[in-house]
Amino acid sequence: MRFGRTTRRSVLAGTMAAGAFGLSGARLAWADPAWKAFEGTDLEVMLTKGPRGETLQKYEDEFTELTGIRVGSEQIPEQQQRQKAVIELTSGSPSFDVIHLSYHVQKRQFEKARWLADFSQFLKDSNLTEATLTEDDFSAAGLLYAKNDAGEMRSLPFSVDYWMVYYNKEMFERKGVAYPTTFDELVTAAEKLTDPANGEYGFVARGLRNANVPVWTSFLLGYGGTMVDEQGQLKTDTPEAIEAAKLYQRLLTKSAPPGVAGFNWSECQSAFLQGKVGMWMDGVGFAPPLEDPTKSRIVGKVGYGVMPKGPVKQVSATFGDGIGVAEASSNKEAGYLYCQWAVSKLMGSRLLQAGGGVPFRKSILNDPEVRKGVTLPAEWVECVAGSAEVSELGLPVIIPVTEFRDTFGTALTTLLSEGDPAALLKQATQQFQPVLDKSEA
């Protein structure tokens, strides 16, 4: 589906050149790449369905106008897109040139199979790369995601998702509760805000298997733990992991709405939108509906808080998308131009301003002019910037991420009805370690 209208090439080129000039100081706009070098190329792009995919598709005519490269793009729901990508890339002749990937699920798998083209040389080539596109403009998490063990950049970091806490300011004021700054305060606040007789609950987060794992890892990181050590051994039954699971169990059984064991983000969001839930912990990208009067009963009452500090450190679990070109593609340079356009200042600003995603590029996030255009409250932008400072990868960089999430997710869901966190985590760890060992064998 395409939206919007094509804008003038000159306007676009001018905007990008101005961005290049304005941000790089001494660098001049003439350092722009030869956008037209691959004119006439046909490029197939496979995107993930969602605000990020939609933004790229909406403006792809502008890319064609700028480069003369024709784009055929397709948006596929996340789960199906991942499966399709793996099957096609395994076949050795994928139907697409450019692929939008989820780093937190696919990074290690793509790296090990070397499915993506190496951008390292392209990045150094001024005929191909805009002057402002430098490695140090990407946040640390972005570089961690995009680079492989050998330091090669095989994709460009596109959009980052930090985990944070949405809170209902009105409920907090009514109960005289302050926004929690530590895990202990989080529990106290959640329990104070809970009033089942009036259908009010202090806290909500995902309880559904698989989807719930980032909630637990967010706590686990705050306790100073990690999921997998450098030797590839699971650290998921350590005291830190058990404490995190206990916290998860306590919050979701004592302060969350009934039925939370089956809640994914959408059910959490629905509950929060009704104004009956004090806090909702999830990714930063879910803010726009909260401020939409047609969908929300809490417009203007939402607070955006950085994750409270754990006993060891304050961490915002981080997830992210990247965009790369298939190694098997014969249009690598043209594909690279598309990736570069996707992460450009213009496109990143559009994404941020609509609240559809947060660019990994610091020059976009920190630009006051860009921030002015953000439709969400300034507090949200502050929260994003604050989260970026305490960001750590929210899932282990392993191949069987989905199986990891399913195995530990089942244990976490079980905790919501019965069970001992230590025993369940031990069982899940024993079950998953052989799977992990086999994946790297």
Added chain:
Amino acid sequence: MTSSLALEKPAAAAPPASRRRAGGSLWPFVLPALIVVASVIVFPWAFTIWMSLNEWQIGGGSSFVGLANFGRLLTDLRFHDALWHTLYFTALAVILPVVLGLFSAIVFHQNFKARGFLRALFVMPMMATPVAIALVWAMMFHPQLGVLNYLLSLVGIPPQLWVFHPATVIPSLVLVETWQWTPLVMLIVLGGLAAIPTEPYESALIDGASGWQMFWHITLPLVLPFVMVAAIIRSIDAIKSFDIIYAITQGGPGTASETINLYLYSVAFAYYDIGYGSAIAVVFFLMVIGLAVLLLWLKKRVQWTEVGIGA
């Protein structure tokens, strides 16, 4: 299935000599269909069986492991749970629509005002897309915002957790299946009811039979073969049900509604473990075949009883 078909054949007689002679020249007529069947049915199955004997991870290599994947199934607790969920779901999702379908067919077989309109209304759920239905039901099941708990509150029943609790998730999913597929059973049984002759009823009335006696001794035995057909269709549909469960719960909470089909999907397409996934598919296929043979055997018995009554 082959064996049951063979049983229905008349006593084997040697083909006439002329047909035997012509046998060779008939192959060109059979061959196209044979090639299609071999390539779209036999080959995928043979390949699945071959894959089930291999350790094969997408993105990695493959190696022959014999029956190791099947051995793994014996100790895989998640598979055992999935097996139990499949049987539980199938049993409920067959019995409820069949009983309600039979009852509604009897109701709609009567003559009453606006019968045609109400019949059309009744069969509407069957026409809707399962995933769309699933999304609507998922909203209706929401414990705080769903309309179902609101309706219960109107009659003083406390709110339920429906698909959001391990104990109630499968019966709640069966509710959706029942809502959607009772009309199919009703249509099949209605066809059966229309085909029943009126004479037995006339005789029964002369003999002074009550309404219940007529139903029990005439209607039910005569309509039973149709009920069995509906039960066979429902059983095969229910055992392989995927869309409704996946769209509403994705097998959750935890793995409380994960059937073999959903587990198979996760193993093959989320964990990319094609070898093990194929082993599950082979076992699942054998289960479906077993169920189909059992039901066909039951159907034959019902027909035999019918002949017995007639005789």
